[in-house]
Amino acid sequence: MDSKKLALLCRDLAENKKAEDVVVLDVRKLSDVTDFFVIASATNEPQLRAIENELLDTLQKEHQIAPHATDGHGQSSWIVADFFDVIVHLMRPEVRERYDLEGLWSDAPRVPRPRRPRTTSLPIG
DSSP states (O other): OOHHHHHHHHHHHHHHTTOEEEEEEEOTTTOSSOSEEEEEEOSSHHHHHHHHHHHHHHHHHHHOOOOSEEEOOSSOSEEEEEOSSEEEEEEOHHHHHHHOHHHHTTTSOBOOOOOOOOOOOOOOO
């Protein structure tokens, strides 16, 4: 799976567990370390762990993808999963505000959500 697809899948999986303010940053032109950052917030530690579990379990079971490294398990307020080309940051809002990764990487474009095609309804009758 290419890095952009993986980043978008990570965004979707985080949102499946009600992650808030999920952002995908394209850092390919700015970093030699990774291609994309996925940054998401969770309101408490149990939600952080639920998002992490959704992400890691689904990627492993359905796509045979495991992170190279993870950090921040347990009672952490910041969990990182490193998939080489995609690095996922799951944070409590206050930690996210303090470290401001979006600000540090402000030159990186955000990957927009794909537009869904409009459906037109035909009048009945």
